[in-house]
Amino acid sequence: MAFVKSAVPVGELAAGQPLELPVYRLKGQGSGHPSVYIQANVHGAEVQGNAVIYQLMKLLEHYQVLGDITLVPLANPLGINQKSGEFTLGRFDPITGVNWNREYLDHDLDIEAWYAEHARLDDAALVMAFRSTLVESCQARLNNSWGVTTGHRQAVTLQAMAHNADIVLDLHTGPKSCKHLYCPEFDRAAAQYFSIPYTLLIPNSFGGAMDEAAFVPWWTLAEVAKATGRNLGVKVAAFTLELGSQERIDLADALEDAQGILAYLSHRGVIAEQVAPKSMKRHGCLLKHYRKFHSPKAGMVEYLAKVGEPLRAGKSLVNLLRMDRYGSGEVLSTVSLPEDCVPILHFASASVHQGTELYKVMTQVFEL
Amino acid sequence: MAFVKSAVPVGELAAGQPLELPVYRLKGQGSGHPSVYIQANVHGAEVQGNAVIYQLMKLLEHYQVLGDITLVPLANPLGINQKSGEFTLGRFDPITGVNWNREYLDHDLDIEAWYAEHARLDDAALVMAFRSTLVESCQARLNNSWGVTTGHRQAVTLQAMAHNADIVLDLHTGPKSCKHLYCPEFDRAAAQYFSIPYTLLIPNSFGGAMDEAAFVPWWTLAEVAKATGRNLGVKVAAFTLELGSQERIDLADALEDAQGILAYLSHRGVIAEQVAPKSMKRHGCLLKHYRKFHSPKAGMVEYLAKVGEPLRAGKSLVNLLRMDRYGSGEVLSTVSLPEDCVPILHFASASVHQGTELYKVMTQVFEL
Amino acid sequence: MAFVKSAVPVGELAAGQPLELPVYRLKGQGSGHPSVYIQANVHGAEVQGNAVIYQLMKLLEHYQVLGDITLVPLANPLGINQKSGEFTLGRFDPITGVNWNREYLDHDLDIEAWYAEHARLDDAALVMAFRSTLVESCQARLNNSWGVTTGHRQAVTLQAMAHNADIVLDLHTGPKSCKHLYCPEFDRAAAQYFSIPYTLLIPNSFGGAMDEAAFVPWWTLAEVAKATGRNLGVKVAAFTLELGSQERIDLADALEDAQGILAYLSHRGVIAEQVAPKSMKRHGCLLKHYRKFHSPKAGMVEYLAKVGEPLRAGKSLVNLLRMDRYGSGEVLSTVSLPEDCVPILHFASASVHQGTELYKVMTQVFEL
Amino acid sequence: MAFVKSAVPVGELAAGQPLELPVYRLKGQGSGHPSVYIQANVHGAEVQGNAVIYQLMKLLEHYQVLGDITLVPLANPLGINQKSGEFTLGRFDPITGVNWNREYLDHDLDIEAWYAEHARLDDAALVMAFRSTLVESCQARLNNSWGVTTGHRQAVTLQAMAHNADIVLDLHTGPKSCKHLYCPEFDRAAAQYFSIPYTLLIPNSFGGAMDEAAFVPWWTLAEVAKATGRNLGVKVAAFTLELGSQERIDLADALEDAQGILAYLSHRGVIAEQVAPKSMKRHGCLLKHYRKFHSPKAGMVEYLAKVGEPLRAGKSLVNLLRMDRYGSGEVLSTVSLPEDCVPILHFASASVHQGTELYKVMTQVFEL
Incomplete structure (x- = not known):
């Protein structure tokens, strides 16, 4: 089993250097199993997610992986490299001030109309068609003839990759922070698997962040289908994991979070083996x-x-x-x-x- | 005739210095004439508006001023003082990245309900009541027991002053820019008075900027009244003037823009004298x-x-x-x-x- | 006994705000006792020295103070207030890049000539004359008709105050750091009094920092006098205390460092009471x-x-x-x-x- | 005739991207003719030198080039790419504040001792040996086992290339500036060739800049030789050209400066053809x-x-x-x-x- 690495272009710097993301892909050995997309370090100072991906990659080498897995550490090279004094100024675009995690695309689709047009498809075909629509919408955005902003180009490139997955994890940290999870209200059971003590339950609305960009269209599709009496279910799960404090790399702690992610992937059937979640008290709060x-x-x-x-x-x-x-x-x-x-x-x-x-x-x- | 100066507190810096705005007020000699609020330099590098206020103050000393006038140059001291290298980093809060001109309060009023409650008032009383509601909403926001952000405190303090006026002018500049005006679509005739060749006609929606914060509630109130058959009209006019390029002070050019503002104020009856607008071609474009x-x-x-x-x-x-x-x-x-x-x-x-x-x-x- | 507060101007910001330092002075009840100057927070993120001054002031209220004491917390308001993202960008002038602690004046005096001119004075008069020369040199610098830089104005204003003291302490911190002391080689015995485990012994040369600015001229004067057979001694002691990590306020730890400073002041006779230094291993290293x-x-x-x-x-x-x-x-x-x-x-x-x-x-x- | 391009590594960014310089080399068709090194944009906002190199490269395609020419546009990729708001924060390292043009190596050679050891060599061999010493000193610095700073690595890599040339031109601009030249006092005749109206005559001392790094060791060597009665002359000419204002690209103006450089290269025999300098008044001033x-x-x-x-x-x-x-x-x-x-x-x-x-x-x- 081996990760295949590729370099995905997301931009170009003033002096001509390409901005590229290292993307690692692992082909699942099964079929019909959920696919996974994990990214880290979209905020430049929030580096610990890279260590978690590192530990997860090392762990996965010892498991039977059934679903496809895509891993994108170092997902914001411009933000990571933007130093100001002794710290990383990686929360917003230094030119515009726009938060790097508010740059994802609002597809602004008329999902009712879309569903009316595709309702005859069976569930699997419907899911495939909707996924294609989302990915194509991203591509169309990137090809806008008036151009797109630096941050939007990067975010929508990430988003197009994420739309191809059934499970989307966005690894962040707080400034000085304990671990906490952003979890959609409808998916609260998922919070029992991660090694994270505090969970924020968030509503189904899009404010520009990756997790919302990933699940909100699917939640809306499920609602539209349900209104016609069809129980499609929300086909994409997406979470933001806040893994402690920024400006910190701790490999031992990263292993604990990698194990929590593995427990969730096990629960979802992405790996063949059973991995129990960490036994711990978990608490929640509404956003x-x-x-x-x-x-x-x-x-x-x-x-x-x-x-x-x-x-x-x-x-x-x-x-x-x-x-x-x-x-x-x-x-x-x-x-x-x-x-x-x-x-x-x-x-x-x-x-x-x-x-x-x-x-x-x-x-x-x-x-x- | 004399301007009365006061210092309006808008915050406090880490080392303890108060942030204060210089506010100049001129009491109008008439009654029933429109009152005016003009601010400049909300974006730190956009300094030319200060020079325009300077020239306007000097001009006003030679006119009979009927309506009250409030002038706030240097309206964003933190932004003005925030240097980064040889330029001013004054477009967004350096901590959060939030644009200083997107911090104004969305009152989020139920204006239909408010109007239903106040419909019995005559126009003058209705206007006074609505104005009070807006100002009180700002004060309530500033007194929030969980606090407000640095930028919001400053913006809402400015906004409370602006809500007391019938005419609101926000003086900005572009980066490298020709002069242009943001003008509400319903108020396009006003564009003929300023010394500005290009006008953007903007719709009636709030995106966080001062001009919108000033006129949108009044436009909505007018619409609600009209729906009941009452022709109230939009009682507040608000414009953003983009006076050329940032990082530039040009006193002669500032005089030209001060004269354009004076022409508009003359047209509105704020001063007793007739001041003709500059004769020039003016063009428009929808936002x-x-x-x-x-x-x-x-x-x-x-x-x-x-x-x-x-x-x-x-x-x-x-x-x-x-x-x-x-x-x-x-x-x-x-x-x-x-x-x-x-x-x-x-x-x-x-x-x-x-x-x-x-x-x-x-x-x-x-x-x- | 009471501290007398004054506000010392050190500059003016673009929007017009004065930059002022809070200076606290305590008049000693004795005569002939050493005078003390302590400043903190010249680097904007190095805030803990303010807490140490706070604890020292509270302690001093319970002692008999014989020598004059001047305390300058928050010594660099522009640097303290300069945020960039979630941290303080306070190590260098944001316009020029010059380190705030390399801005002190090199008097560039011909001390041999000065001594030749003043050699007839007795020690006390000589010290007074030399002190005056240093302070006047600072004042002359500040009055330069071509102006001085923002950082130099602040630094030389601090320096003029420091030159009036016999003991100068500059309170800093490292980035992520243990406590350490910069101590002149000739004065190494002093290191036994502070609550600081590691000491750097520095040579007698001026590189732009406050401690050097304070003691180097006096060391040079002592050498010049010694060359003529006169044993004047180095009349000014100056140290930089690095009190742990930046971006940290810890009042309990600050009390420990305040007690260390008090032990040194006791040893030097600035207070009447005996205060023993903390019993601890202390180590040194040559610069x-x-x-x-x-x-x-x-x-x-x-x-x-x-x-x-x-x-x-x-x-x-x-x-x-x-x-x-x-x-x-x-x-x-x-x-x-x-x-x-x-x-x-x-x-x-x-x-x-x-x-x-x-x-x-x-x-x-x-x-x- | 063709420029050969290579990529010279100067560092690595936090997220892993290599920092590389584009270097263009043209092999001269003669022998014994001076070699040339030209760099641009060491300060990130001073971009016009790139346009001058562009125009010079296009011009050179029409001349017979006798000496070797090395051209390094975009010489500071980290600085060029460091934006802060709408401008480039490229004057100093954003982490340390150190000016990118004060990072060159002071070889700190004992040139008297070196000369004593090599005095028996004839002029050509002496020059070759001294050049090797300078280049090796740069290489040794870069290989320091305790590492070197980011800025020093870049500067010393540039310097090692420059030491291989007889003529060194460093293309800068001022903030808002007219064209001016930094020219060593001993080489003032050279100022007649560039298309530059104002010249600063600088003394023979090293303050950290490229021009000084290039000529000062050779000036010192010439002085040492002269003291022994040998008339070696200063073998390296180095100038800093300040080509107007930063944040400006003007291709027509760049052509005028490229022609001025060509006139100087013609005068020095780097190209076979005669190119007359621009006829203009030129003025000077001592530093x-x-x-x-x-x-x-x-x-x-x-x-x-x-x-x-x-x-x-x-x-x-x-x-x-x-x-x-x-x-x-x-x-x-x-x-x-x-x-x-x-x-x-x-x-x-x-x-x-x-x-x-x-x-x-x-x-x-x-x-x-």
Whole structure:
């Protein structure tokens, strides 16, 4: 069994260098098994997903792989290479400010009309036809005669590859973060397989991210079919895995996440062997209960609340130090939140302007 | 007659410095005349609007001003002060990448319900009530207990001031650009007053910019009233003036634009005197015919098409030089567009990645 | 006893805001005791020194202070406020690239001539005259009719304050770093007082940094006097304290460093009470044996060597992951160093270009 | 006659992409004729030199070339590709802040000792031996077992190529600039050949730039030989050509500068044909009379003085607009200089912090 490597072009830099992605493909030995697409590092500083793909590739060499697998580490070369001082400025296009993970294509298809036209097809043929429609829509976008933006070219090239898969995993990290999963509400059972303690359940709407780009058209198709009495089901599963903090490579931790992914792939029949998920408590939160807290004032920040550990309302979140105010009551203040929560991530820097997003926290957390 | 200056707080920087806006207010000597709000430099590199406000203030000292006027130059101190190399990195928040001119509040009001509740009021009272609703909605947003982002705080503070005016002007520039105006379709007659040769006619929808934030609620209110048979009219006029290129101060040119603004204010009765608009050809284009052209490949760019001068389909737009390709046919290529157009602005740098927005052009241009 | 606060102007930002430093002064209750100058946060991301000054100020309220103390937290407002993505881009001027800690003035005095002119003065008068010369040289520089750079203005303003003190402490941090001290070779006994395990012994030459700016002229004066047979001694002690990692505020750890500083001040007679230094092993290294290691190739980095812990030659320093090379021997490689060392700091990001400074390490370390 | 292209590696980016330079070599048809090295775009925004190399290559196809010619356009791929907003952040390494044109190697050779060892060689052999020493010193630097910085690797790779030539031209531009030449004092006659109106005469000392790296060792060798009575002469000529403004490609203007270079190469016998220099007034200034003027305060800047046109003492240099000060005398101020000068370049942005370098001007200008 061997991964076949290819180089997929996604752009060209000012001085002429091609931007290319390393893509590894493994042909499944079965037929009718789900195919898989996994990408990592679309945000330039979120490098740990590369280590997870590395560990997953090494693991897969010891399993019988039935479905096709496509792996795209280092999926945003321009973002990865964009340094600013000692850190990677890889969250948005440095020219336009557009978030690299909000560049995916909204096909803007009239799925009702499409379904009316293709309703006579059996499920397998319908799926194949819809997949082709999505991929062709991506290709048409890339061939727009007025051109496409740098970020859109890259994203839609990735998206065209992802549309060919039944399972799509997008590996990210937070800034300073505990592990958490973005999981569609309809697919919440899947959250039991990954080695991830906290899950955000997201609705079926497209905001520009890869996971949404992958599953929302299929969810819509399923709804349209259901309205005609046909139980097609949502044919594509897509998740964003947030694997801890950015600017961190930890191979041992990457192995644990690779094993969680393997457990999910085993559950889905992508590999022949049974791989049990890690035994752990898993909790969930609805996206609408996921809250951002913006700093009420500026200052130096001592982050007190640990990510991944429940925090009671009124308990200390941060200390804010204002050394321009020594001698007043404002030199040191402690900030807390009005609700019980689990802090999931916090800002990466220890100084903030007023309004900087300090923490994201889950509220109304429940056991999954 | 004297401008009264105040300092409006919009934030606080990490090291503790307050971010404040200089706001100049002139009390109108009449009553029932339209009030005016003008801001400049929301994008940090787009400085010429400050010079226009300067010239306008000097001019106004020689006129009888009837309506209240509020002027906010230097409206984005964080953006103006954010240098990166020898230029200003002032188009988006350096932390989040969010465009400073997409941060205004979508009130998300149910205007039908609001109107039903207030329909009994006469026009003047209705306008006053609606204005209060908009301003209070801004204040409520700023007081959100989970905080607001740095950019949103600044934008909504500006917006609350703008909602108090009947006429809102947002002074911007393009990167390398000729003068052009963003004007609501319903208000196209206004384009005859400014000293601006090209006008984009925009629809009545909110995309986050100041002009839209100012007029869209009022347009919606007018539509709702009209549906009940009441001819209220759109009570607020709002325009974005793009006054040439960024990173440029030209006091003589600023005087010309100040005179154009004065002509519009005269037409609206804000000043007692008649000021004729500049005699010039003015052209328009629908926003849907305003096209972006993204570079089909990377390279060094010689910009050939002049902004503000019509360009025939097939005529040279740019030369692209690729010095990694000397000896091949690709070392120098000339790029053209498939449609007749008027180039309005082009990218500021002379080298581009594949996909960089090279030009924005008006197509299907007509005389206004 | 109370700190007196003042605001010292160091510049003005493009949009007009003044740049000011908060300066806290405490008048000593004795006479003839050394005076002290402490600044923090000259590099924008190195915030922990502010917390140390905070703890030191709180401690000092319980001691009898004999010498004058001047404290300047937040010493580089432009650098502290300069964000780029989620981190602070505060190491160099964003316009020029010049390191904020290489902007101090080289007085370029002919100290031999100066001494010849002033040799008749007794020690106290000589010291006072030399101090005046240094401060006046700073003032003359600031008043240069061709202007001075933004960074130089700030640095020389700080320097003029520092020249008035007998003890100068500049509080910095490394990127990811253990605590270490820059200490002049002639003053190595001082290293026994701070709560810092590793000390770099630096020669008597000026490279642009504050500590050198403070002590080198005095060391030179002492040498010149010694050459004439006069044993003046080096009248100014100056140290740079590197207090762990950047982008971190830790108030408990700051208290430990404040106590170390207090122990040194006690030893020097600045406070009346005896404060014992922390009992700990302290090690030293000559600056010429402090080595930078630049990454031999590009890749994702797992930092294996812990800062502050000795590392044998040949032991693993980092893993370099190259996911564009899976299937070859280059996908994962372990890098080690040819000499025994103590890693003191490493790069802040987990991905590096070829040539990025990965680690700084002390070699030929000895017990102090 | 054909240029032979090769790709010279200079580094590797974080995501694995090689950094390579396109190098074009033309073998001279004669023997004993000077060899030439020309590079462009070491500062990322200074792109016009690429166009000049393009025009020069096209011209050379019509001449008989006697000496070897090496051409390196796009000499700093990382810098060229580093965008920040709509401009190129290519003046310094974005990680370290080090100016890309201050990274060349100071060989730190003991040239007296070297000469003593090689004095018996005849001139041709001596030159060959010294050249080898310089190239080997570069190679040794690149092979340092502790690694070298990203910028140093690139610079020293360029330098090793340049050391193989008798004539070295480094093509730069200013920010907003007229054309000017950096020319060693001993070689001032050369300034008569280029199509450049203003020349800075620079002394024989190394500050890190390419031109100095190329000629200073040879000037020193000539001085050492002269001290022993041997008239060797300075065997290497090196110049930095500043070809107008950055972020500009102008092919017609590039042709004029290519013709100027050709005139110099003709004069030096690199081509067989006579090419006359452009007939024009040329002026000079000693480097010590080249003055930087830093903005005395912050504000918006209207640049009044035209680059390349003499300006009398006291005449208007810039207007500084301070819209936070309307109503005071400080709202608009005009700044002038105390000496007659020729403004050579000014800052690229129209807003400045206090201390920003506004203009560089030549004073005490003389006809060459």
